Amino acid sequence: MMASVDPMNGTPERPRTRWGVFAQRDFRLLWVGETVSGLGNSVTAVALPLIAVVVLDADSTAVGLITAAVWLPWLLVGLPVGAWVDRVRKRPLMIACDLVSAAALVSVPLAAWLDALTFRHMVVVALICGTAAVCFNTAYHSYIRIVLDGRNLLEGNAKLQGSEAVTQVAGPGAAGLLAQAFGAVTALVADAVTFLVSAVCLKRIRAAEPDRAPDDERDSLRRQITEGLRFVSRDRYLRPMVTWGAMINMALMGYQAVQVVFLVRTVGLNPATVGLLLAGVSTGGIAGALVATRITRRFGTARGLLLLQAVTAPFALLLPMTTAGPGLLLFATGAFAVGTGISVANIVVGSFRQSYCPPHMLGRVVATAMMINHSTIPLGSLLGGVLGDAVGYRPAMWITTAAVAPCWLILALSPMRRERDLPQTYEQAQAKDSRGREAAA
Numbered sequence: 001m002m003a004s005v006d007p008m009n010g011t012p013e014r015p016r017t018r019w020g021v022f023a024q025r026d027f028r029l030l031w032v033g034e035t036v037s038g039l040g041n042s043v044t045a046v047a048l049p050l051i052a053v054v055v056l057d058a059d060s061t062a063v064g065l066i067t068a069a070v071w072l073p074w075l076l077v078g079l080p081v082g083a084w085v086d087r088v089r090k091r092p093l094m095i096a097c098d099l100v101s102a103a104a105l106v107s108v109p110l111a112a113w114l115d116a117l118t119f120r121h122m123v124v125v126a127l128i129c130g131t132a133a134v135c136f137n138t139a140y141h142s143y144i145r146i147v148l149d150g151r152n153l154l155e156g157n158a159k160l161q162g163s164e165a166v167t168q169v170a171g172p173g174a175a176g177l178l179a180q181a182f183g184a185v186t187a188l189v190a191d192a193v194t195f196l197v198s199a200v201c202l203k204r205i206r207a208a209e210p211d212r213a214p215d216d217e218r219d220s221l222r223r224q225i226t227e228g229l230r231f232v233s234r235d236r237y238l239r240p241m242v243t244w245g246a247m248i249n250m251a252l253m254g255y256q257a258v259q260v261v262f263l264v265r266t267v268g269l270n271p272a273t274v275g276l277l278l279a280g281v282s283t284g285g286i287a288g289a290l291v292a293t294r295i296t297r298r299f300g301t302a303r304g305l306l307l308l309q310a311v312t313a314p315f316a317l318l319l320p321m322t323t324a325g326p327g328l329l330l331f332a333t334g335a336f337a338v339g340t341g342i343s344v345a346n347i348v349v350g351s352f353r354q355s356y357c358p359p360h361m362l363g364r365v366v367a368t369a370m371m372i373n374h375s376t377i378p379l380g381s382l383l384g385g386v387l388g389d390a391v392g393y394r395p396a397m398w399i400t401t402a403a404v405a406p407c408w409l410i411l412a413l414s415p416m417r418r419e420r421d422l423p424q425t426y427e428q429a430q431a432k433d434s435r436g437r438e439a440a441a
Contacts, residue, residue, distance in 0.1 A: 021156045026147045026205045031159060033201030034140075037098070038167035040194030043187055044105065048126065050184035055112060056119055069126035073134045074374040081134050082367020083224035086360060089209050090143040091202055097136035098199035104128040105192040112185045134367075141366045145354045147207045153351040154301075158292045161347050165285030165339075210359070228364025232372075237356070237422065237429065238365065240414035241349050245373040248342070248407045253380030254400035255319060258388040263331070266393045268324050277331065284339020291340070292347040300420035305348045309408035312341030316404040320397035338404065352422050356429070 021027045052058040052066055085093065104125045111117040148156050232238045263269045263277065295304040318334030321327070357365045380400075387396035416422060423429035 021148065021152050021159060024148070026207045027156060027159075029201040029205050030144070030147050031163060033198035034160060035163040035167060036194045036201075037198040038164050040191035042167050044129075044191045047184050047187040047191070048122065051108065051112070051117075051188070052119070052122055054184055055117060056122070058119060062119060066122055066126050068378060069123050070130040070133075071374060071377055073127065073131040074371050077131060078134055078138075078367050078371030078374070079225045079228070079364075080221060081138050082228055082364040082371075083221050085135070085138045085142065085363035085367070086224065090139040090146065091205065091209065093139050094136050094143065095199045095202050097132040097139075098195040098202070101129050101132045101136075102192040102195035102199075104132075105188045105195070108188050109185045117185075137370065138363055138367045141350065141354065142359075142362045145359070145362070146209055147205065149207070153354050154296060154347065155293050157347045157351045157354075158289050161292070161343055161350075162286055162289030165282065165289055165343060224364060228361065228368045231357075231361055232365055232368045235426075236415050238353070238369070240410055240416075241352075242369045242372050244407060244410040245349070245369065246376045247410060248404065249373050250376035250380035250383070251400055251403035251407060252338075252342070253377050254384035254387070254403065255316070255397055257381040257384030258393055258396045258400070259319070261388060262320075262393040262397055263322070267322055267328075269328075277328065282339065284336040285343040287336070288340040288343025289347065292344045295344060296348060301348055301352065301422045302416035302419045303421075305345060305422075306408065306411055306416060308341050308344050309411060312337045313408045314405045316401040319401050320394055334401075348422075355424060356422070356426055358426055 022031070048066055052062060056062075058066075108117065108122065108125055111121055144156060144160070145153065232242055260274060260278075263274045269277070295308060298304065299307055315334045315337035318330045322331040353365060353369070354362065384396060384400055387399055390396075391399070411417075
């Protein structure tokens with residue numbers, strides 16, 4: 001039986017088994033570590049604000065500052081980290097990030113038990129964990145390619161995206177139970193343990209990383225950052241993907257910033273119902289992970305991505321139509337469809353970057369893309385909040401979801417509209433462009 005070909009990079013896939021990529025020991029370790037750590041992160045996302053409110057009696061502005069501190073490192077150090085990750089071995093860096101995050105999180109309950117916890121301490125912990133996340137995630141996207149030996153990237157990313165979606169559903173509920181049973185401060189101990197589990201799993205992975213370039217062959221950090229920015233800004237595939245990511249993040253965060261207030265004060269739901277509704281619609285991410293591989297094999301990576309975005313993005317317009325009772329199905333359906341589309345896009349785009357970018361550039365390309373994409377998250381949240389106060393919650397939902405619906409056109413205006421599959425490598429895209437110019441001449 002002949003092996004099939006990976007649609008993301010053209011390399012022969014390993015012979016398929018009933019377990020797929022889970023048959024590979026190193027991938028299982030990576031998946032277990034990231035799933036457990038992802039669950040811990042979801043717990044922390046709820047536990048940190050709870051600690052600030054319950055223990056420190058913080059107001060909403062203070063809670064917002066803690067949340068912003070988690071994302072701020074992407075703007076401050078995202079680009080230099082991308083260049084630095086390309087210079088170092090990924091696994092030791094990721095293990096170090098796990099250990100640093102665990103130590104930072106443990107410091108919060110220790111300080112609380114000693115009656116020494118302060119708001120400044122919480123902000124510092126958020127900054128440390130945010131910086132560690134920047135380093136870890138940048139290295140992680142490069143390390144997936146190493147663990148899978150450049151093969152089965154789409155399937156591997158789908159499995160990782162699926163487990164991430166599951167933890168986003170289960171995490172908030174677990175955080176509530178832990179906080180109720182043992183206190184919000186103690187819940188952070190559980191997250192610290194998940195980082196230790198991730199570190200142990202990474203330590204046991206056997207995949208060998210390629211040798212690094214000798215020091216005398218490396219360019220300056222500034223030059224490497226510039227090369228990463230130039231590579232993304234000039235590439236006719238990466239540029240529209242990054243632009244789409246920035247725009248869709250701003251629009252998504254715009255309506256997410258006001259959706260809870262909208263559901264409580266306009267629709268009239270109680271907090272428990274809101275929590276169940278938001279947890280339920282997160283299953284769209286799980287659905288996307290389950291169908292991503294099938295869609296791209298049926299329609300192609302480029303055509304499948306465009307088709308699913310064109311179909312799912314307009315469902316966002318159902319959200320502001322939500323009313324109490326049966327009308328809640330409008331919110332659930334719209335959010336589920338949008339979540340499915342975003343999940344598939346994350347899998348396809350992430351797999352494309354891993355196979356398309358030259359290995360020595362991957363860290364910089366990932367960091368550049370994520371820095372640009374994450375930079376619009378606080379802006380979208382601010383705009384959504386301001387709109388909610390200025391024009392009302394339902395009109396704000398209409399404005400922000402109306403921005404989500406047409407975002408797929410950014411991808412449709414890119415070269416992928418004429419192709420079934422995204423190019424497998426950067427060299428392949430360059431060769432195709434050269435043939436096109438020769439034919440035109």
